[in-house]
Amino acid sequence: MFGKLSLVMAGIGLAAVSALGFSSPKADAVLLVALKFDAQGMLYAADAKNDRLLGLAIEEKEAKAKAVKIDNLSEQLGKALDAGTDPVTVHDVAVHPVSHTVYLSASKKGGGGTLLFRVAGDKVEKVDLGSFKTTSVALPSGARPFDVVVTAKDVVVSSMNRDKTFGSALHRIALPLKEGGVATAETEIYHSSHKRWETKAPLVAMAGFSSDGQDYIVGSTACTPVVRIGVSDVADKKKVQTATILELGSRNAPVSMLVYTKDRQQTLLVTNNKEGAYKVAQPILAEPAKLNEKAVNRGAGVAVETVEAWKGAKKSAILDGDTAVVVRDGGDGTLSLQTLPLP
Amino acid sequence: MRKAAIGAGILLFAGVGLIYWRAMAPRVAAVHPELALVPANLLRLYIDFSQPMAGDDAFEHVRLLDASGKPIPDAFREIELWSRDNRRLMAYVHPGRVKSGLAIGDQFGPVLEEGKSYTLEILPGMKSRSGRRLEARFARALTVGPPDRRSPDVSRWTLSPAPDRLEIVCDEWLDHAGLEEFLRVDGVPGRCRVDGRRVTFTPERRFPAGDYRLHVDARLEDLAGNNFIKPFETPSGATPLPSERPATLVLPFRVPPRE
Numbered sequence: 022m023f024g025k026l027s028l029v030m031a032g033i034g035l036a037a038v039s040a041l042g043f044s045s046p047k048a049d050a051v052l053l054v055a056l057k058f059d060a061q062g063m064l065y066a067a068d069a070k071n072d073r074l075l076g077l078a079i080e081e082k083e084a085k086a087k088a089v090k091i092d093n094l095s096e097q098l099g100k101a102l103d104a105g106t107d108p109v110t111v112h113d114v115a116v117h118p119v120s121h122t123v124y125l126s127a128s129k130k131g132g133g134g135t136l137l138f139r140v141a142g143d144k145v146e147k148v149d150l151g152s153f154k155t156t157s158v159a160l161p162s163g164a165r166p167f168d169v170v171v172t173a174k175d176v177v178v179s180s181m182n183r184d185k186t187f188g189s190a191l192h193r194i195a196l197p198l199k200e201g202g203v204a205t206a207e208t209e210i211y212h213s214s215h216k217r218w219e220t221k222a223p224l225v226a227m228a229g230f231s232s233d234g235q236d237y238i239v240g241s242t243a244c245t246p247v248v249r250i251g252v253s254d255v256a257d258k259k260k261v262q263t264a265t266i267l268e269l270g271s272r273n274a275p276v277s278m279l280v281y282t283k284d285r286q287q288t289l290l291v292t293n294n295k296e297g298a299y300k301v302a303q304p305i306l307a308e309p310a311k312l313n314e315k316a317v318n319r320g321a322g323v324a325v326e327t328v329e330a331w332k333g334a335k336k337s338a339i340l341d342g343d344t345a346v347v348v349r350d351g352g353d354g355t356l357s358l359q360t361l362p363l364p
Numbered sequence: 365m366r367k368a369a370i371g372a373g374i375l376l377f378a379g380v381g382l383i384y385w386r387a388m389a390p391r392v393a394a395v396h397p398e399l400a401l402v403p404a405n406l407l408r409l410y411i412d413f414s415q416p417m418a419g420d421d422a423f424e425h426v427r428l429l430d431a432s433g434k435p436i437p438d439a440f441r442e443i444e445l446w447s448r449d450n451r452r453l454m455a456y457v458h459p460g461r462v463k464s465g466l467a468i469g470d471q472f473g474p475v476l477e478e479g480k481s482y483t484l485e486i487l488p489g490m491k492s493r494s495g496r497r498l499e500a501r502f503a504r505a506l507t508v509g510p511p512d513r514r515s516p517d518v519s520r521w522t523l524s525p526a527p528d529r530l531e532i533v534c535d536e537w538l539d540h541a542g543l544e545e546f547l548r549v550d551g552v553p554g555r556c557r558v559d560g561r562r563v564t565f566t567p568e569r570r571f572p573a574g575d576y577r578l579h580v581d582a583r584l585e586d587l588a589g590n591n592f593i594k595p596f597e598t599p600s601g602a603t604p605l606p607s608e609r610p611a612t613l614v615l616p617f618r619v620p621p622r623e
Binding site for chain 1: 443450460589
């Protein structure tokens with residue numbers, strides 16, 4: 022009698038424990054670490070939870086760019102993500118090319134997955150990923166994506182192998198996305214600070230640009246050679262040796278990169294975790310000769326301007342020809358969304 | 365009597381709940397290499413957890429302490445690289461302070477210095493995917509030996525085949541994840557279990573007597589990132605071209621007939 026009663030009570034106990042929410046809830050489905058739009062409004066998102074590239078067809082009406090300003094971004098995201106006292110992380114920001122609506126992916130720290138948000142006035146609102154026509158493609162097994170560049174014909178994803186080799190790679194995916202259409206090239210990056218080739222250093226920040234009809238990627242590892250790669254050089258089962266054009270220094274990991282044209286000059290802007298953004302003028306960006314061992318070094322006094330007005334700027338995206346939208350770290354754990362002039 | 369039964373039931377209820385609650389908490393299951401003496405140029409550590417972790421907060425909880433218990437700044441390259449199941453975190457000892465000639469290493473010195481002692485500390489609070497947090501602090505003492513700048517030597521491996529397994533003893537401690545992935549026996553499906561320098565390959569079906577070949581992927585590294593293609597730090601121009609690199613190394617072995 023008592024034995025049966027005890028068993029029943031134990032069963033109730035187990036059921037109650039489960040009902041109280043102690044069983045594992047479903048984790049968020051995606052971790053969108055990089056966002057880039059193409060010219061038509063297709064949003065390409067690198068998913069570091071499932072090691073996939075997603076294409077979300079976001080159709081919106083044409084509208085002029087408007088400056089955005091959300092001073093309490095972290096507070097709004099915290100509420101939307103049910104973060105409580107946990108801080109939030111903004112993984113990337115992108116601007117729709119037709120409507121100029123700002124999108125961003127964010128998660129609560131240690132939350133394990135992201136939600137996508139859109140900016141409406143001075144508010145952020147959640148976006149249902151299921152509301153868009155979505156295509157996707159799997160990256161090679163173990164390839165943890167870091168950043169994305171979109172050209173007219175391709176998407177290029179940087180990655181690092183998470184399972185065994187820890188090798189860094191670039192993946193070129195021809196558009197439109199289709200499963201299996203991924204060309205993977207291992208990267209070798211010359212680190213002029215210590216005259217070595219790096220094979221396990223992913224490009225953590227990248228931007229695309231065109232010159233003389235050719236598409237290029239400019240990117241940087243966390244340790245901070247800035248390199249240039251021809252998109253056509255990213256070919257399947259090949260090794261791509263990048264051209265180092267600049268060394269940024271130490272203890273200043275890049276966070277995001279923009280290439281924009283001003284006064285007919287292409288300029289690279291690199292936000293980082295230390296100080297104002299680094300402005301790199303066209304002669305360095307297009308440098309044909311000073312590569313690898315001869316690459317210029319910011320630490321050695323080379324004229325790479327530090328734009329103090331961009332101090333605290335982290336993730337960034339071009340809003341229109343003159344301005345960019347940036348996620349700015351206030352230095353006190355708060356994040357804001359701001360519009361800054363392109364320097 | 366009835367009151368006693370109800371009391372016992374409540375106690376059992378609470379006990380089962382507590383046991384279940386404790387069992388569901390994430391914990392550190394292992395840290396690789398499981399070696400007290402590591403080379404001064406140790407490149408990476410693997411931290412295995414008992415359940416999938418959330419990520420994004422790892423380096424707020426993983427620290428390396430010096431002998432006085434003070435956290436070492438910039439000890440790790442803080443790029444979170446999790447296995448696909450989010451149970452294993454790979455922590456790079458800051459490469460800028462392992463490689464020679466980099467500004468951060470010149471300015472702050474290496475992370476690990478020969479002859480000194482350190483503690484790898486994992487603080488409570490790191491979140492799992494289920495939302496539970498690590499409850500207990502984890503600590504592992506590390507003592508640092510001389511740097512290792514030489515490639516591993518497969519000719520110094522010993523193979524001991526038997527019908528139900530192949531025992532492999534490597535010449536030195538090698539990368540744990542690499543050993544799990546980079547060894548295979550030609551034409552024989554099976555699994556590798558790694559225990560320090562010793563690897564046990566267990567075939568899905570017993571080996572019939574005969575000749576076999578163990579394939580070792582040349583990318584397999586030791587604890588300092590030296591692999592069979594080149595030492596970790598290779599001078600400019602000395603990196604072998606892909607066409608000159610061995611893809612695999614082959615070690616033949618024979619399984620004798622059963623007596």
